[in-house]
Amino acid sequence: MLELLCKSLDYIEANLDQDMTIEDIAQSAHSSKFHYQRLFLMLTGSTVSEYIRKRKLTVAAQELAVHQTKVIDTASSDGSRRNELHNERKRSFRSRRQTASCVCGQFSK
Structure with a gap:
């Protein structure tokens, strides 16, 4: 179970700057969409969508802090x-x- 989650987290991180569906992520974990969402929620305490949103916000915050870019540039770069x-x-x-x-x-x- 944890291997599948790790595989899917790697997939999410690799594709964070692109649009991805839960179906794509579940497929990377060799799981159905329904089973994967339940497993993800059970193991992480958040939904897949929440996790992706939080990761994107974290990456954007890091970019703002390190590169001193404008907020609008960071927001539109995703x-x-x-x-x-x-x-x-x-x-x-x-x-x-x-x-x-x-x-x-x-x-x-």
Whole structure:
């Protein structure tokens, strides 16, 4: 059991900067998704998703401390589109706010 967990932790660490699914991780441990998640939770006390999220945050914190990089650069370097999504949300919010102010302006006259 512990060998399988160690194998999967090695897989997670090797692929931490990439998108991975629980199915991929379970397969690296030669286990089903259901069995692997139960085993992981039982042995570590956290879910697979929580573990990966915490590891990514730890790596990002280390990068910020050592390299003195900007937070936005570190956040977007994990392969996700966080910065782009944030900008899209801001544009969407501004658009809705402008629409709402136009509508409200019509009623205030």
